[in-house]
Amino acid sequence: MKTEFKFSNLLGTVYGRGNLVFTPDGNSLLSPVGNRVTVFNLTKNTSYTLPFSHRKNITHLDLTPDGNLLLTIDEDGRAILSIFPRRLAIYHFTFKSQISALAFSPDGLHFVVGLGRKIQAWRTPSTPSGDANGDLEFAPFVLHRDYGGHFDEVRHLSWSGDSRFFLSSSKDLTARIWSLNPEEDFEPTVLSGHRQQVRNAWFSASQESIFTVSEDGALFRWEFVPSPQDEEDAAEPGDERWRIVQREYFMQTAKLKCAAFHPNTNLLTVCFANGLFSLYEIPSFSNIHSLSMASSPISTVAINKTGEWLALGSSKTGQLLVWEHASESNILKQSSHLDSLTTISYSPDSTRIITGADDGLIKIWDISSGFHIATFTEHSSAVTASAYSRRGNILFTSSLDGSVRAWDMLRYRNFRTFTAPTRLSFSCVAIDPAAEVVCAGSHDSFDIHLWSVQTGALLDQLSGHEGPISTLAFTPDGRYLVSGSWDHTIRVWSVFNRSQSSEMLQLMSDLLCVAIRPDSAQIAASTLDGQLTFWNLNTSVQESGVDGRRDVSGGRTLTSRRTAASTPGTKSFNSITYSADGSCLLAAGNSKYVCLYSVTTLTLIKKFTVSVNLSLDGTQEFLNSAAIMSNGLPSAMMDTEGEASDLEDRLDKSLPGAKRGRDATARTLRPEVRVTSIEFAPTGRSFCASSTEGLLIYSLDDTGMEDFDPFDLDIDVTPQNIRAILAQPEPEYLKALIMAFRLNDKSLLRKVYQSVPYDTIPHLVRELPKVYLGRLLLLLGQQMENSPHLEFALRWVGELLSVHGRYVKERQGEFASELRAVLRGVDGVGRTVRTLSERNAFEIEFLCQQASVKDSSALSPSGEEQKTLTNGFEDGDVADDQGEWMGID
Incomplete structure (x- = not known):
């Protein structure tokens, strides 16, 4: 099994904090999610x-006007410059202090940052020019x-259109x-007159006016006008100043949090x-729209280049909204879970992931697009576990609200609810492969409850455990039900036998999780002492074991007086899962590490670090005495990342011992990094981990990275030579394609691919060396997803599979990721054609109905008129070949 898993995508969270940025073409939106950036x-x-x-949460980001360079800055003022x-x-830099504002100039040559009360202007690093002869x-x-x-x-910075001046607004x-x-003749000017802090300031398009908005x-x-007392003598240049010429008020009781001007x-x-x-439209100050995004404060707003789309983000609820004001419709509406994730489940076809969280919500995420497509809100308490049926049409979830629910994944509705005779908080759920029986366990009761999926009736209660039930799982062949408990035992139940007997496997500590190998021959168990034990399911004999305490241990909490190696709470695995072929075991717990073990050799193959974000608790390894305050508490315990956006609103200034005015529920501790659930995809090409930061996906497939990956280069392989070959009277397309593959x-690649004539494709595919088949398949998959030339791409795929199909099939393991890329492209083409055909059918049906309505509504002539019209022609009418009349209008 391949183990070169790399980070692929982050789902489950769409916006954290900071500002939103549109790309110059307005088609994409950049959103900060913790210490990463997601592009929609x-x-x-x-x-x-x-x-x-x-290393910490991102607070500011901005793109150059040409969209090439992206600058992101975190809480400590550390910046990363990247080629977007x-x-x-490509470059790491630190500003030595926290950044409060960031803005690139319209010409892209400079950018300004606010560092507290000070402002700095920096030159933008140069990038390779688009010219072939440009200097690198x-x-x-x-x-x-x-x-x-x-x-x-300083709270906000904005530039004038000519990049000569910029505005700063301050507290x-x-x-x-x-x-x-x-x-010449310019001095820095102060615009004063607001009664509360100025949130934003902008130049008008003509740069003759300035608009400022304050928190109240x-x-x-503002305009550059003569002094009122010297209007008769306005010829003197010294009498002109920036003055307020218009005052308007929004008349809202709530504070103004952010604003944007186009x-x-x-x-x-x-x-x-x-x-x-x-x-609003200014300067007339006419209100165009007033809408509510949510009851929580809106943290940031951005407008795309054309002014059609508004992007709004709420840090408190994790919502992201892109709204088109002309059509009054949502272009994008996504939201994160309001609390930490608790469970995840792959669909059998590996195209979707189900997430459940402590907020009681269940969300369905599409892996290929990264968006959530549905949300279930029926649970009234935390969702604890989820399980898919083998066919993928039913999802089962358990919750602390005392119910197990069955969801129809075709119609997205809850069609069955299972409850116990007494009120219980279910902690785990399992479904048999035939989707006929669902069972659930609880921490409140030591019995396992079984229900019929068809009728919803309670079939049985399995008794035998002497402690709370922690985990349940059916074997893939459907013969046994495996349960684990805190009573240090695993029980294997023959549920479908008449006797319903069980066999007990004794452990040395509390059981946390079990996993069953896909061939139903082995059980892996994780216990509280950090041990992984493997049992033969047929003989009920322990085969081997692994001590994982040292592997999983990592990250100390904020209040811990120990290093990460001595912290007791991170030395066990809370979630384990087998790979698709059963050769590897993935394990994770309350730490920042995910461990991948080989089942046969019992060795640690790879260790994945979930997060290096120091804004989360549990990512640091060692004690830092410099961060301890005089009262003995860490300085990071002062809540500077709470719900309020301003520091003065977050600080607790109430008197000691006073209850009035103090929020007893205010959280002063940071969220702790941990992995609550992990699962391998049924295809074995990826796995996902639900962590504090969201849903992390690691994949073996190509993630779309456009890194420079040269292959078999020599001195003649240059972009200039490739363009010269294409410009010849009789271009050598195969040579140009191979040279483009070498440069990658x-x-x-897109230019050479689109330059190949349609009739030349079969000949080129037959002559292509087999070493480039993988690269051509990957190119075709990418082009089918992004190019409108559907028939052209399908001709490439058809010819390649007809000529080299046997070779690819014999080595399908080597071409797995490339074939998946082509499959995604073909599915995308199918969806596009199907959507177009359905739309055309609806339009044709609509037009036919309109024509019939028009014909029936037209007044038919009377009998005498009919006879006159058919037997004799009026003036201005001509007869056709059949003798019928037709009027000349």
């Missing part, structure tokens, strides 16, 4: 997560200028105008703490 393609309905990560189209981090150079960050003058933290109730370079909902328009369309979007957002440049 709004036109293709797909998403992916950039492979690099910060290639998803490649890269300069690290170079400081251009320092600016000072504000008396409190000191003022906004200021700065010039990037020294300008006031909008001021200069070309003069549209202003303001968002408030009660979840309301409004769209995405744009060159």
